[in-house]
Amino acid sequence: MSSTGATVDERIKETSKLRKALIRPELGAIVGTIAVFLFFIIFAGDSGMFNAQGVMNWSTVSAQFVIIAVGACMLMIAGEFDLSVGSMIGFAGMSIAIFSVTLGWPVWFAILLTFAICIAIGALNGVIVVRTGLPSFIVTLAFLFILRGFTIFFPQLIERRTIIGGIAERAAGDWLAPVFGGKVGGFFFDWLASQGLIAVFERGTRAGEPIVNGIPMLIVWALGLMIVAHIVLTRTRFGNWVFAAGGDAQAARYVGVPVARVKILMFMFTAFCATVFATCQVMEFGSAGADRGLLKEFEAIIAVVIGGALLTGGYGSVIGAALGALIFGVVQQGLFFAGVESSLFRVFLGVILLFAVILNTYIRRIITGER
Amino acid sequence: MSSFDHNPIVEMRNIEKHFGPVIALNGVSFDIRPGECHCLLGDNGAGKSTFIKTMSGVHKPTRGDIFFEGQRMDFASPRDAMEAGIATVYQDLAMIPLMSVTRNFWMGREPIKRVGPFSFMDFSKANDVTMEEMRKMGINLRSPDQAVGTLSGGERQTVAIARAVYFGAKVLILDEPTSALGVRQTANVLATIDKVRKAGIGVVFITHNVRHAMAVGDRFTVLNRGKTLGTAQRGQITPEELQDLMAGGQELVALEGSLGGTV
Amino acid sequence: MKATLKTLAISAVAASAMMSGTAALAEGERYILVSHAPDSDSWWNTIKNGLALAGEQMDVTVEYRNPPTGDLADMARIIEQAAASNPNGIITTLADPDVLSGPISAAVDAGIDVIIINSGTPDQARALGALMYVGQPEYDAGFAAGQRAAGDGVTSFLCVNHYISSPSSTERCQGFADGLGIDLGNQMIDSGQDPSEIQNRVMAYLNANPDTDAVLTLGPTSADPTILALQQMGLAGDIYFGTFDLGGDIVQAIRDGVIQWGIDQQPFLQAYLPVIVLTNYHRFGVLPGNNINSGPGFVTADALDLVAELAGEYR
Numbered sequence: 001m002s003s004t005g006a007t008v009d010e011r012i013k014e015t016s017k018l019r020k021a022l023i024r025p026e027l028g029a030i031v032g033t034i035a036v037f038l039f040f041i042i043f044a045g046d047s048g049m050f051n052a053q054g055v056m057n058w059s060t061v062s063a064q065f066v067i068i069a070v071g072a073c074m075l076m077i078a079g080e081f082d083l084s085v086g087s088m089i090g091f092a093g094m095s096i097a098i099f100s101v102t103l104g105w106p107v108w109f110a111i112l113l114t115f116a117i118c119i120a121i122g123a124l125n126g127v128i129v130v131r132t133g134l135p136s137f138i139v140t141l142a143f144l145f146i147l148r149g150f151t152i153f154f155p156q157l158i159e160r161r162t163i164i165g166g167i168a169e170r171a172a173g174d175w176l177a178p179v180f181g182g183k184v185g186g187f188f189f190d191w192l193a194s195q196g197l198i199a200v201f202e203r204g205t206r207a208g209e210p211i212v213n214g215i216p217m218l219i220v221w222a223l224g225l226m227i228v229a230h231i232v233l234t235r236t237r238f239g240n241w242v243f244a245a246g247g248d249a250q251a252a253r254y255v256g257v258p259v260a261r262v263k264i265l266m267f268m269f270t271a272f273c274a275t276v277f278a279t280c281q282v283m284e285f286g287s288a289g290a291d292r293g294l295l296k297e298f299e300a301i302i303a304v305v306i307g308g309a310l311l312t313g314g315y316g317s318v319i320g321a322a323l324g325a326l327i328f329g330v331v332q333q334g335l336f337f338a339g340v341e342s343s344l345f346r347v348f349l350g351v352i353l354l355f356a357v358i359l360n361t362y363i364r365r366i367i368t369g370e371r
Numbered sequence: 372m373s374s375f376d377h378n379p380i381v382e383m384r385n386i387e388k389h390f391g392p393v394i395a396l397n398g399v400s401f402d403i404r405p406g407e408c409h410c411l412l413g414d415n416g417a418g419k420s421t422f423i424k425t426m427s428g429v430h431k432p433t434r435g436d437i438f439f440e441g442q443r444m445d446f447a448s449p450r451d452a453m454e455a456g457i458a459t460v461y462q463d464l465a466m467i468p469l470m471s472v473t474r475n476f477w478m479g480r481e482p483i484k485r486v487g488p489f490s491f492m493d494f495s496k497a498n499d500v501t502m503e504e505m506r507k508m509g510i511n512l513r514s515p516d517q518a519v520g521t522l523s524g525g526e527r528q529t530v531a532i533a534r535a536v537y538f539g540a541k542v543l544i545l546d547e548p549t550s551a552l553g554v555r556q557t558a559n560v561l562a563t564i565d566k567v568r569k570a571g572i573g574v575v576f577i578t579h580n581v582r583h584a585m586a587v588g589d590r591f592t593v594l595n596r597g598k599t600l601g602t603a604q605r606g607q608i609t610p611e612e613l614q615d616l617m618a619g620g621q622e623l624v625a626l627e628g629s630l631g632g633t634v
Numbered sequence: 635m636k637a638t639l640k641t642l643a644i645s646a647v648a649a650s651a652m653m654s655g656t657a658a659l660a661e662g663e664r665y666i667l668v669s670h671a672p673d674s675d676s677w678w679n680t681i682k683n684g685l686a687l688a689g690e691q692m693d694v695t696v697e698y699r700n701p702p703t704g705d706l707a708d709m710a711r712i713i714e715q716a717a718a719s720n721p722n723g724i725i726t727t728l729a730d731p732d733v734l735s736g737p738i739s740a741a742v743d744a745g746i747d748v749i750i751i752n753s754g755t756p757d758q759a760r761a762l763g764a765l766m767y768v769g770q771p772e773y774d775a776g777f778a779a780g781q782r783a784a785g786d787g788v789t790s791f792l793c794v795n796h797y798i799s800s801p802s803s804t805e806r807c808q809g810f811a812d813g814l815g816i817d818l819g820n821q822m823i824d825s826g827q828d829p830s831e832i833q834n835r836v837m838a839y840l841n842a843n844p845d846t847d848a849v850l851t852l853g854p855t856s857a858d859p860t861i862l863a864l865q866q867m868g869l870a871g872d873i874y875f876g877t878f879d880l881g882g883d884i885v886q887a888i889r890d891g892v893i894q895w896g897i898d899q900q901p902f903l904q905a906y907l908p909v910i911v912l913t914n915y916h917r918f919g920v921l922p923g924n925n926i927n928s929g930p931g932f933v934t935a936d937a938l939d940l941v942a943e944l945a946g947e948y949r
Contacts, residue, residue, distance in 0.1 A: 053744075061711050114750035165732035172725050202745035235491045237481035240470075244478050247467035248874065254451045254461065255479035281707050287732030315469040336699060338779055345702065350794040368469050369521030 017191030022366055025308040025316060028360040029323035032352065036327050039357025041336040049337035052189075052198040052212045062329025063222035064277060066322045068296060069303035070225045071273030073321035074233065076304050078266040079246030079313030080129060080136040082122075084143035085274045085300055089293025091147040092118050092278035094155055096289035097164035100171070107167070108176035115275050121147070136267075144297070152290040168286030180221075181275070181283025183214025209230060218280040222322075225273060230318040242266065244311030302349070303328045306356040307362070315364065327352065378402050378441065380541050381426065381457065382572050386435035388421055395421040396539045397597040398435070402541055408564060410584040411578045412617050415596035419577050422594065426575070428452030429458040458535035459534050459544040462551070466527045468520030472512055475519050476501045476534050490631055501577040508563055525556030529563050536567055543567060544575040549583050561587050580611045655682075663694040663722040663916050665909055668712050670729035670753065672704030676946065677901065681752075684902040697721075706733045717741035723912040725905070727764075735789055738762050747915065749908040754903070765857025765921065768907050770899035770929035772802040773809040778871035778930050779897055780813015781874055783848055786894070788814060788874050790926045791848040792839055793822040796832060796856040803852050806878060809931035810850050820845075825856055832859035837867060848874035852894060854881035861887050880933060880949075885942060888935055902948045 025196055040049060048054045068085055075082055087355065092114050099110035129136045171177035192198045194212035199261055201207050233239040242251035245262040253259050277296075282288050306324030309316025335345050374433050379402035389398040393415050396418050398465040403409045413419045424430045426437070428446030439446050439455055446452040449459070466475050484493035505512050508529050512619050519527055528548045545564070549557045564587050568574050578584050584591060592602040593616040667685050671678040689696030699716065701708035706729055712861040714737045716724050724741055728750050730733055735758075737743040742748050750759035750767045759767035763860070791814065793807035800807050804822070811818035823839055825832040836859070840846055849864070851857035857877040864870040870892045877884055878897045907926055915921045933941055941949050 048719040051718065051720075054715070057715045057718050060875075099580065149469075163730055164733070165730070168732070181550075201740075201742070201743040206743050211740075235494075237483060237490070237492050240474050240478060240481050240492060242918075243470050243474060244467060247469045251461070251467055252478065254449055256453060257479045274774065284735040285707060285710060285736070287730060289706055289730065290703060291703075292706055292707055310469070314467060333711070336697075336712070336715055337719055339697070368518040 006042075021171035023363060025360075025364070025367070026320035026323060027308070027363050028356050029307045029317075029320040031359065032327050032356050036330050036334070036352075038285055040338060044334055044339075045054065047337040051190070052210075056212045058214075058330050059219055060216055061333050062326045063216070063219040064281075064302050065299060065325035065328050066222035066226055067218070067273050067277045067280075068300040069321045069325040070222075070229045071270035072297075072300040072319055073304045073307065073309055073316055073318050074229055074242060075266045075270045076301070076309050076311065077233070077246045077313060077316045078242045078263050080263055080266065081140060081301070082267060082270045083137065083140040083297045084121075084125065084147055084292040085270060086296035086298075087144045087147035087151065087276045088118060088121070088194070088271055088274040089281070090151040090290060091121075092275040092287075093282045093288035093292050094151045094164065094290065095277060096282050097167055098154060098158060098283065101164055101166050102158055107171045107174040110178070111176050111279055114279070115272070118271045118275040119268045122268040123264055125271070126267030129267070130260040130263055148371040149292075155288075162290035162368070163287055164289075165287035167282055167288065171283060171286075177216070177283050177370065180217055180279040182217050184220060184344055186214040186218065189213050192317050216280075216284070218361060221276055221280060225276070226318060226322045229269075233318055238262070243314055245314075248314065285360060293323065299328060300325075302353055305360075306353060308356075308360045310364065315368070326358070327356075342351070378616050379438070380440060382438040383422075383426060384436045384438070386422070386425055386432045386437070388418075388425055388430060389433045390583040396425070396432075399594065399597070399599050400604075401426075401592055401599065403575055405541070405573050406568055406571045407588050407589040408574040408576050410578060410588035410591045411594060412578060412581065412584055412591060412613060414579055414617055416596075417594040417617075418597045419594055420546070423459065423546055423575065423577060425545055426452075427457055438487070456539060456541035457544065458538070458540035458542070460528065460531040460535060460546065460548060462547040466531060466557075468527075469518060471516045471518055472505070472522070472530060473497050473501045473515040475530060476504070476537075480538060504537050505530065508533045508566065509559070523556055524552050525559045528552075528560050530569055532563055533566060536570065536572065540572060542573045542575065544577070546577050547579070548576075549578060549580065557583065579617065581610045581617070584613070585610050637803070641842055646707045663692075663913055665689070665694060665723045665725060665912055666697045666699060666716040666719075666721050667751075667905060667908075668709065668716060668724065668726040669698070669700045670704065670709050670727050671700055672707060673700065673702050675704070679946060680901045680948060683906040684905035685909065687948075692909060692913040694722075694909065694913050706730050710734055710737045713741060714736040717744055720744075721746065722916055723747040723749065723751040723908075723911070725751055725908040727752040728758055729887075731758055735762055738764070747912060749912065751904040751908060759925070765915070767925040768904050768911075768928055771925075771929060772805040773812075774808025774927060775878070775897055775899070775930040776806040776811075777813040778809075778933075779850070779895075780815075782811040782813075782895070782932065783810070783874065783876060784814045786874060788848040789816065790843075790846050791821055791845050791850055791874075793818075793845070794832065794834070794836060794849065794851045794860055795822050795824050796825045796827055796852060798824040806852055807850065827855060829859040832856055833863045833866075836860050836863040840867060840869065840873075846873070848876065848889045851875075851877040853877070853879040854884060857881070857893070858883045859888075863893055865894065872877070880941070880945075885933075885938065885945075888933065889938055891935065894934065896933040897929060898931040898933050898949070900931045900949075901928070903928035 004301055036328065072082065095114040095117060096110045099105050099113060100107045111333055125140055129139050152162055171181065189198065189210045189212055193200050199211045201209050201211060233242060241257045241262045244257045245259045249259045278293065281292065303324035304316065304321045305311065306322030306327055307317060307322060332345060335348060382402040384398045384400050386396050399422055411419055421430065425432050428449045428451050444455065467545060482493040482496050483490045501515045502512055509524055510529055519530065522530065534542065548560050552560065561583065564574055566575060576584065578589065588601055589605050591613060593600045593613065660723060669678055669681065685696050685698055699712050701712060710733050713724065713726060713734065717740060717902055726748065738748055739762050748764040749766055749768060750764045754767065756767040756771060773881060791810065793810065795803050795807060797803045807822045808818055811821065823835055825835050847858060851860050861870070861883060864873060864875065875893045876895050877893055880896050880898055884896050888896060907928065911922060
């Protein structure tokens, strides 16, 4: 390393363009994505996985992972974890259901209030972590239990059951609900169907309509969050502070980066993402259950780690995390199309995780000069 | 060197700092003038770290006064001290190795480019300035995207020093910048200190290595057990005398006796 | 395979159209069973085995899918995915109609035959356009049990309801009362879930109503403490005792003569029969005219050896 003098420069410059293009935090995730798609094209290419319905299926599942992975990624780069994401999803969904169905408030108000409450809880997570200096792992683990407990307790107390339905009827005609539960681009799919490019329903009330009739807002949210987070992280002053806060909080503080504020904001952003996830789910399915979002925090963290982020913070990529989420979603749904026994899903996932992390560590060492 | 014609930029008078029952600093006086390198020497635990943290606004002194350009100052935070022009380069906290040189260089003071209602970090400006400032310090970077972790220890210190100088530091505090470096890299850092001094910046060079201090120092102050043992000018003191002062002279002998020769 | 790769390279949309066409030409019927149970729930092993056996016997491809954590939203995705793979039929539970009715009716509309099993009701299955419902309608099971008890001379009973917030629990008690031909009245108690509370409430009720002929419990949660309560009161083996579902203590109590019968909803049939029904429907166009009740199957001391032998496998 000490030989990186002026004389070596010219020799390194020869390969720098290719290296620069290849050696990036997302490389592991890009390689993984290509490998996973090749695998499924070979083993499940004619199973329906790549027809319109199949594509929509794994895209939707992946989009769910993307939404929470983007939040988890930003927070992890800022040097913290949030294990309460899964419970937050259940809590937010139940909160919307109780406000709109049980209390009869307008759905838009229920959604906005839920966002406010959940982001406030995210801020509370952050404030506790920053003020006490406790590991975020422990603090958010506490909230994992607290939020899940409330998610079971309140509906049981009020409605004497743990699943609250009927939100779809309440949401009909609401102006905000379609932003989360709606679909866009229907005309395009109508056109595809009229050209015979995608299948149509053969019977029932929707006979003749295309089987896929639009892109769910879930996917739009996932893409939007990914793009915004990527730009903020790589192109703005705040993004630099996020890296700095996670890379070395003390060093960042010494040069005047408001580390506490950055971390708290990232906790709030993670909570925001979890609430988006929950709202989309509740608006699509029309009900909230106390067991929604179970283990989602780990799925988000796995996607982020596959995407090349460093568990200890200061390094990572939103695009990588989104690709990690795509890998996760495609594998989870694709194994089914490939006819693999579903209990082997975890084996497959473990292998991918291990492979990706080893590759990522290797790449990161090249980039950052770690030894 | 005409450093003594100037008034001090920073003057610390009878600084005391207590942490509960522990007295870390017990009446330390120190000053730094433009264009000089003032070496602060002392063994581990002598109070060097506490002292520079007091100077850079991390700690508030329990007693004593800090004057900045003749005015009495109370720094509420490192940010205040930094804005006044006191920059500190910490031994191990100088840089974030995972981040690129540019990101490190501009950390906390990123240049902004506005596009409509949005403000972005101006990377083309940031990269150009970083490359240029590093070139001035004698380091040719492969690319401004290069992670700091790929630089050698001496180069990292140089990035931190170049950053402080670029952002208008009047006083540069270097906390043991040479302690973990090899011979060649130490020479590079000492050469950088010399460049900075010639630019009219006051350098506070903390070290426990007398040879490094003698190489660039204009004045030498020795700290021992929370007290200054006096300030000497270049040429008025030999390396051996400095070494003795740092070790605590008579005190060490007395201590040795009381512990029954176990030290 | 080569063709697939090539097509994909040209256009994903065109490829998808092509493949949805080829899928229908696949040989051998393919059926997918989707359950709501998490991986950890061993009760569903019986379902898996029943499914595999039916697939083997009918020479069709069968697949079992479930959300690993039991998350019903994930289950909805699995049903959508099952529909996308264009199988001949989908067999699914209806654990939460709000969440699942959308994907299920979309599958039905896409031309896939669906049978609802286990959770849900015949009415809900009909509303979604499913071919039939295979399971144990709770009211009917209670009613059959009531008729059986009436035949044994029972005229009054205590229903120990440990899950009063669930409508199906109440239906079991109501059916039992109707089967006996008596009014349910206040013969159903809300016992809660705590074993010692259940035990004490049963004792309190039986002390207050000494002429009670029979006890009905709704599963191991309420049956096990009730067995203890009866033993303490010296009524074990004396009072008529029936229960829903089976469990270790229940089987032992049946063997000891404390419990007269246990109602088994026979999950094996819930997986096995739909495959048989769907295959014959697709091959010969024949379909039973009504829903199929997989239960109640009454387990008494006589049939206990077979149950014990096959427990966890087919029973």
